Amino acid sequence: MENCLFCKIAAKQIPSSIVHEDDDLLVFKDINPAAPVHLLIIPKVHVSTLSDCTPEHAPLLGKMxxxxxxxxxxxxxxVTYDEQGQPSRGFKFLINSGPDGGQEVYHLHMHLYGGPRPWRGMRT
Structure with a gap:
């Protein structure tokens, strides 16, 4: 998509802080992080929303x-566990879809949030 922000980032027309790249996906740091760790996972191919995914997208979604x-x-x-088996750390994984779902950029993307709280009441 010609005017899609994330397509431009995937095409390296707009700089980003890339933390992972392969043939299908790009992962970069959110420029306005809502948590100490806030990464965006995007497919390099344009899909507007999760609602636009079909069974053909299952391998891509699984890879993401x-x-x-x-x-x-x-x-x-x-998540890690201490000697008593108690968990610590952890993360939140989120997909916003459509205006009522809070999606702001219409290119399918997944948010990965983590790090020390307090970010429980964060925007998503």
Missing amino acids: MSLVPKLAADHNIA
């Missing part, structure tokens, strides 16, 4: 989701 544990580990927000 399966990247999350690696990104969480790389950014020190993956």
